[in-house]
Amino acid sequence: MATISDRLVGMAVMFVAVMVMCYYSAWVIVLPFVDEDNLAQKFFLPWWWAVVLPTTLLLILIVFIGTFVGVVVLKNSRQAAKSHHD
Structure with missing residues (x-):
């Protein structure tokens, strides 16, 4: 709840x-x-900001998601490699 x-x-x-x-x-x-x-x-704001702001926010979001996925994949691969050595 x-x-x-x-x-x-x-x-x-x-x-x-x-x-x-x-x-x-x-x-x-x-x-x-x-x-x-x-x-x-x-x-x-001027009209061109209506294009620049969403585009910038979208690019930041894509970079954030890509970084997050990359960190998770690296962490999982390291854990898998560590468990195979044991």
């Missing part, structure tokens, strides 16, 4: 994820149809 603190952390993470998705959706879908002199334009 999840504790109260686990539930609060989960709800906070979900809230942040929903807010980021709403912001990004408005930035990418709605903002191109809003005039450049509109006040709403001041709340968003």
Whole structure:
């Protein structure tokens, strides 16, 4: 069973994820149809960041996953080699 603190952390993470998705959706879908002199334009970064940020985050995620898999494979191979010597 999840504790109260686990539930609060989960709800906070979900809230942040929903807010980021709403912001990004408005930035990418709605903002191109809003005039450049509109006040709403001041709340968003320039359009090219809409491509650069997700691409950078995806590359970081791929490197993290690759590193994690590599560490696990090396650790398992070392344990297998050690158990074969015994």
